[in-house]
Amino acid sequence: AQTVTQSQPEMSVQEAETVTLSCTYDTSESDYYLFWYKQPPSRQMILVIRQEAYKQQNATENRFSVNFQKAAKSFSLKISDSQLGDAAMYFCAYRRPEGGGSEKLVFGKGTKLTVNP
């Protein structure tokens, strides 16, 4: 079974600084999807960024980027120019490719990010 590990239960960063959240995963599949979700205090899950395993280029969404190392099964999230609104729980998630009822997401335990003014 696939597993996702987030080894940092909590992280903090100064406003305007950069922070990196770690995520590793275990799978025997060669094709899959990886996601970072943000869960602010409102509890609404928000998709931050996604990466298709077959793409070598790291995904980027504005201030958010990933470092996807397929051989190492590592998928870290970098938040640049951190803002107070970035404070939230961040969950890394894995999903198998299409078909066979494999759409379910496997989540890590989450990292609580605090942004200090």
Added chain:
Amino acid sequence: GAVVSQHPSRVICKSGTSVKIECRSLDFQATTMFWYRQFPKKSLMLMATSNEGSKATYEQGVEKDKFLINHASLTLSTLTVTSAHPEDSSFYICSARGRRDYEQYFGPGTRLTVT
């Protein structure tokens, strides 16, 4: 983007009663919906996956007779917690996936408190 709603956002019920939570996809047809449970400061735990018009697939350890899931239309799935007990108190989140989209869109969640 795709919007998923949940109703109610908060519910308090007495032990032994049943409570129904609705999950709706507002602007797309959801062929698959997922129900998660989240304990305080914990990750999301998948309870079951439901496809429109067929029986839900429950994860190991989830009691299907206690957590009844119905996905009768392409825009609505319901989770009924039967004979609720205080240990069922939790935050329940649904997500929905459309026909041509591999992303899951999450609802805002429902906080259930069983007294």
